Amino acid sequence: MGSPLMPGEKLLRLRWLFVLVVATIALAGYAMLYSAAGGHHAPWAWRHALRFAVATVLMLAIALTDIRVFYRLAYPLYAAAVAGLVAVEFLGEIGKGAQRWLDLGFVQLQPSEIMKVALVLALARVFHGKELADLGNPLSLVVPLGLVLVPVVLVLWQPDLGTAVMLLAASGTVFFAAGVRWWKFALLIGGALAALPVLWGQMHDYQRQRVLTFLDPETDPLGAGYHIIQSKIALGSGGLWGKGFMNGSQSQLNFLPEKQTDFVFTMLAEELGLVGALAVLALCLIVVAYGLSFAMHARSQFARLLALGMACTFGLYVMINVAMVTGLIPVVGVPLPLISYGGTAMLTAMVGFGLLLSADIHRDVTIPLFADDVG
Amino acid sequence: MHHREAERQRAFSRRALLLGGLNGAAFAALGVRLYHLQVEQGPAYATLADRNRVDERLLMPERGGLFDRTGRVLARNRPVYRIRVVREQAGDLRPVLARLATLIELSPEHIARVIERAEARRAFVPVTVRDDLTWGEVSAVALSTPELPGVSLDAGTRRDYVAGASMAHIVGYVGPVAEAELTGDPLLSMPEMRIGKNGIERVYDMALRGAAGMARLEVNAFGREIRELARVESTSGRDVRLSVDAELQRVVYERLALERSASAVVLDAQRGDVLALASAPGFDPALFENGIRTADWKALTADTLAPLVNKAVTGQYPPGSTFKMVVAMAALEAGAIDPATRIRCTGRTWLGGHAFHCWRKEGHGSLSVVNALAQSCDCFFYEAARRVGIDRIAAMAGRCGLGAELGVDLPAERPGLVPTIAWKKRRLGQGWHQGETLVAGIGQGYVLATPLQLAVMAARIGTGRAVLPRLVREAAEEAEPLAIDPGILAVVREGMVAVVNGGGGTARRAALDIPDVRMAGKTGTSQVRRITTAQRAANLHKRKDKPWEERHHALFVGYAPALAPRFAVSVVVEHGESGSAAAAPIARELLEAAFRLVPPDPLVADGTPPTRAGSRES
Numbered sequence: 006m007g008s009p010l011m012p013g014e015k016l017l018r019l020r021w022l023f024v025l026v027v028a029t030i031a032l033a034g035y036a037m038l039y040s041a042a043g044g045h046h047a048p049w050a051w052r053h054a055l056r057f058a059v060a061t062v063l064m065l066a067i068a069l070t071d072i073r074v075f076y077r078l079a080y081p082l083y084a085a086a087v088a089g090l091v092a093v094e095f096l097g098e099i100g101k102g103a104q105r106w107l108d109l110g111f112v113q114l115q116p117s118e119i120m121k122v123a124l125v126l127a128l129a130r131v132f133h134g135k136e137l138a139d140l141g142n143p144l145s146l147v148v149p150l151g152l153v154l155v156p157v158v159l160v161l162w163q164p165d166l167g168t169a170v171m172l173l174a175a176s177g178t179v180f181f182a183a184g185v186r187w188w189k190f191a192l193l194i195g196g197a198l199a200a201l202p203v204l205w206g207q208m209h210d211y212q213r214q215r216v217l218t219f220l221d222p223e224t225d226p227l228g229a230g231y232h233i234i235q236s237k238i239a240l241g242s243g244g245l246w247g248k249g250f251m252n253g254s255q256s257q258l259n260f261l262p263e264k265q266t267d268f269v270f271t272m273l274a275e276e277l278g279l280v281g282a283l284a285v286l287a288l289c290l291i292v293v294a295y296g297l298s299f300a301m302h303a304r305s306q307f308a309r310l311l312a313l314g315m316a317c318t319f320g321l322y323v324m325i326n327v328a329m330v331t332g333l334i335p336v337v338g339v340p341l342p343l344i345s346y347g348g349t350a351m352l353t354a355m356v357g358f359g360l361l362l363s364a365d366i367h368r369d370v371t372i373p374l375f376a377d378d379v380g
Numbered sequence: 381m382h383h384r385e386a387e388r389q390r391a392f393s394r395r396a397l398l399l400g401g402l403n404g405a406a407f408a409a410l411g412v413r414l415y416h417l418q419v420e421q422g423p424a425y426a427t428l429a430d431r432n433r434v435d436e437r438l439l440m441p442e443r444g445g446l447f448d449r450t451g452r453v454l455a456r457n458r459p460v461y462r463i464r465v466v467r468e469q470a471g472d473l474r475p476v477l478a479r480l481a482t483l484i485e486l487s488p489e490h491i492a493r494v495i496e497r498a499e500a501r502r503a504f505v506p507v508t509v510r511d512d513l514t515w516g517e518v519s520a521v522a523l524s525t526p527e528l529p530g531v532s533l534d535a536g537t538r539r540d541y542v543a544g545a546s547m548a549h550i551v552g553y554v555g556p557v558a559e560a561e562l563t564g565d566p567l568l569s570m571p572e573m574r575i576g577k578n579g580i581e582r583v584y585d586m587a588l589r590g591a592a593g594m595a596r597l598e599v600n601a602f603g604r605e606i607r608e609l610a611r612v613e614s615t616s617g618r619d620v621r622l623s624v625d626a627e628l629q630r631v632v633y634e635r636l637a638l639e640r641s642a643s644a645v646v647l648d649a650q651r652g653d654v655l656a657l658a659s660a661p662g663f664d665p666a667l668f669e670n671g672i673r674t675a676d677w678k679a680l681t682a683d684t685l686a687p688l689v690n691k692a693v694t695g696q697y698p699p700g701s702t703f704k705m706v707v708a709m710a711a712l713e714a715g716a717i718d719p720a721t722r723i724r725c726t727g728r729t730w731l732g733g734h735a736f737h738c739w740r741k742e743g744h745g746s747l748s749v750v751n752a753l754a755q756s757c758d759c760f761f762y763e764a765a766r767r768v769g770i771d772r773i774a775a776m777a778g779r780c781g782l783g784a785e786l787g788v789d790l791p792a793e794r795p796g797l798v799p800t801i802a803w804k805k806r807r808l809g810q811g812w813h814q815g816e817t818l819v820a821g822i823g824q825g826y827v828l829a830t831p832l833q834l835a836v837m838a839a840r841i842g843t844g845r846a847v848l849p850r851l852v853r854e855a856a857e858e859a860e861p862l863a864i865d866p867g868i869l870a871v872v873r874e875g876m877v878a879v880v881n882g883g884g885g886t887a888r889r890a891a892l893d894i895p896d897v898r899m900a901g902k903t904g905t906s907q908v909r910r911i912t913t914a915q916r917a918a919n920l921h922k923r924k925d926k927p928w929e930e931r932h933h934a935l936f937v938g939y940a941p942a943l944a945p946r947f948a949v950s951v952v953v954e955h956g957e958s959g960s961a962a963a964a965p966i967a968r969e970l971l972e973a974a975f976r977l978v979p980p981d982p983l984v985a986d987g988t989p990p991t992r993a994g995s996r997e998s
Binding site for chain 2: 136137138178181182183184235237238239240241242243244245254255260274278279282283286289290293294297300301304306309310313317320323324327328331333
């Protein structure tokens with residue numbers, strides 16, 4: 006364990022280039038929201054900017070916080086997130102349909118978003134305490150699997166298929182990075198495939214409809230398939246160079262649904278073309294690469310898994326959102342972090358970046374395997 | 381410990397790199413997908429986007445107006461404001477419509493219907509909430525639009541039938557296009573499109589419709605117009621000017637409406653112009669404009685008096701004694717009788733051991749054809765018919781305009797029926813009995829005529845010309861002379877003058893109260909043996925309990941002035957019992973009204989039409 010770092014040293018270690026890349030992505034989001042409003046800061050762009058500013062402060066605060074604090078907080082945070090999920094399930098009849106919010110008076114929180122961070126933290130801590138040899142014993146996976154299944158079931162209950170998929174996928178990467186054997190994944194995936202018919206039976210009609218429509222959007226071009234068809238038309242018509250900032254006819258003329266949230270990337274691709282779309286994807290990939298690099302350089306397994314989990318969560322957000330708007334997967338309602346309008350999603354992303362940065366700044370910090378006295 | 385930790389870190393790094401590779405591969409795949417959509421398929425999507433953006437919208441042509449012979453408006457398009465709502469923009473329709481109900485009149489049932497209609501359509505299709513708003517309602521809604529998401533005001537038109545029920549059977553009505561009426565003409569698919577469903581509106585529909593224009597609009601996904609790119613104006617439909625005199629028509633209809641069920645036709649005797657043609661009871665044509673409501677439709681169709689049926693052209697009645705002129709002319713032409721021939725009426729005529737009764741049990745004594753017409757003696761015409769035979773009677777009836785459609789510009793005109801021996805063989809597969817000739821001689825039995833045919837018959841006898849009825853005003857050749865010897869016509873006319881003006885005439889009470897103008901005519905009272913169209917329509921023939929339905933029909937045909945006929949008239953009062961008591965007085969009133977209201981025809985005066993009416997296209 007190296008000597009404790011002074012705040013000034015920490016700021017020096019901070020990867021400002023990473024912060025710059027993140028800010029650039031957020032700036033693209035700001036520009037698209039400005040365009041979506043037809044050249045107005047209201048109602049989305051200025052709030053987006055404000056949120057980003059607040060979230061940046063939060064990110065930096067987290068980045069400078071000792072990684073061991075998060076190690077200690079991992080289980081309590083997880084418990085709080087589960088409690089929040091249960092609370093919205095039974096108390097939180099607030100908001101609309103799938104998106105359940107918990108109104109804490111001063112702020113509205115979406116426990117399922119908190120869970121995206123809390124689950125990775127909890128898994129990182131569990132696996133931190135397990136050596137590779139331990140993982141050979143299937144019983145060692147019971148606790149982490151339980152940690153995953155509880156929130157996934159609660160989120161599916163809400164119902165929020167997008168978040169459930171995110172939680173499962175992010176957890177999968179942590180399990181994998183922790184060293185769980187290949188064949189166990191094969192077994193799990195096989196089991197999941199076998200469970201598909203059961204899942205189908207549990208699904209809401211609108212979810213089934215989404216899947217069916219995804220398989221053949223043309224069957225319902227004005228109903229459920231409308232969004233994806235319009236998204237492909239808008240995106241495809243953007244061409245190589247795009248129609249120009251604020252000139253996306255499909256987006257501007259409202260053919261594009263929810264252009265400020267889930268389909269913001271479509272608008273970006275229409276107005277800025279393949280070049281703009283690839284640039285944004287490249288920036289996102291840089292963020293993921295940074296995160297994985299931070300993970301590989303950390304000395305504690307907890308920091309490694311945390312950084313990797315957060316990086317992959319971000320990558321998954323981007324992949325699922327872009328795959329969704331390009332018609333590769335069904336529309337599941339996952340925003341594009343930093344670009345889509347939406348407070349909680351930005352908060353989750355920035356908290357994740359804060360943890361990434363913290364893992365990087367405190368990369369030399371070691372955490373005893375089973376010790377509770379990490380402080 | 382350290383070794384194992386190093387091993388764990390190596391394992392982690394391997395797998396982290398692998399995950400990084402997977403991320404990179406996934407992002408690359410997304411890049412390829414984007415390249416595929418934006419570059420390879422980009423042009424195709426650009427085309428789709430353009431088509432998406434440009435909406436070619438049909439512009440409704442204004443429907444032609446309908447006018448009476450003097451230019452009075454019968455049907456016109458009145459601009460109306462209507463409220464429409466787009467479900468997608470409204471979010472939840474219920475609170476929006478509830479809010480709207482505080483501003484305009486909207487019953488809960490109405491709201492329920494609107495929601496039902498809206499939910500049956502796609503979310504972005506506007507649905508009309510109400511049209512025909514008052515100015516007060518328009519301004520109330522306009523002021524509150526910020527609180528009414530998805531609600532918009534726009535202008536449309538409504539067809540106004542100025543003359544209302546009095547003209548309904550002639551003008552007809554328009555209504556929404558039914559599924560079966562779609563021809564592929566895109567104009568018909570427009571939700572606001574109305575087409576003629578009955579009457580002149582239907583017969584002249586193609587001319588009245590006009591041609592659609594087209595606007596190329598840039599629209600957003602809600603179909604809301606952003607700007608107009610190009611425009612081809614629509615062509616309004618042509619106006620149609622009818623031969624009818626709206627004022628006379630109103631008088632005729634209102635008079636007939638005093639009866640339970642009646643119809644009448646007033647013609648310009650020389651030219652055949654239909655000046656009035658009415659059937660009572662009638663209906664309000666405005667009911668149909670937006671598709672008639674089920675309750676209204678049920679009420680109209682369940683009415684035993686068949687208000688929807690235009691009995692003047694569709695009702696087929698035994699003409700009764702009004703047929704006697706035909707029999708007289710046939711007999712005179714064939715030489716079976718001559719003007720001096722006298723036939724004795726004892727109250728009954730015997731044929732093959734079967735008695736045929738005269739309406740006057742004690743008999744009329746010895747009568748000439750003129751006396752027989754005046755007093756409507758049945759025995760005289762039994763004998764005349766027996767002498768001349770059914771086929772020659774039928775031929776004469778045909779020349780008088782009976783037994784075939786006259787081709788008037790109205791839907792559902794019926795041909796009536798004039799039997800012949802061949803007809804019976806063909807139709808019923810039976811030989812003709814002479815008794816049937818006798819029955820036909822007094823306009824009973826198989827003989828059927830429509831009120832329109834009876835008016836034409838009166839006009840032809842009165843003028844000696846083969847007048848054809850017309851509903852549309854246009855200059856026309858004078859009708860051909862009728863192929864009947866003028867001497868024969870003169871004899872019959874003398875009888876008809878005596879009916880109204882003679883000592884023993886059956887319609888003396890119907891003499892006109894106009895100086896120097898005499899009416900010639902003929903009463904008729906026909907037995908209800910056949911089922912009238914109206915009854916058939918109403919299934920009335922199955923209910924024999926009501927005595928009214930078994931009473932005789934009362935008929936009258938006539939023309940005036942007697943020596944130079946200007947107007948011809950026919951009146952049928954269903955189950956009116958007596959032609960002289962029920963029908964003749966009405967005919968007199970109608971003719972008096974015609975003399976009072978209808979000016980001499982300017983078309984006849986100088987030979988040039990005042991306006992050119994729209995002509996028929998289909």
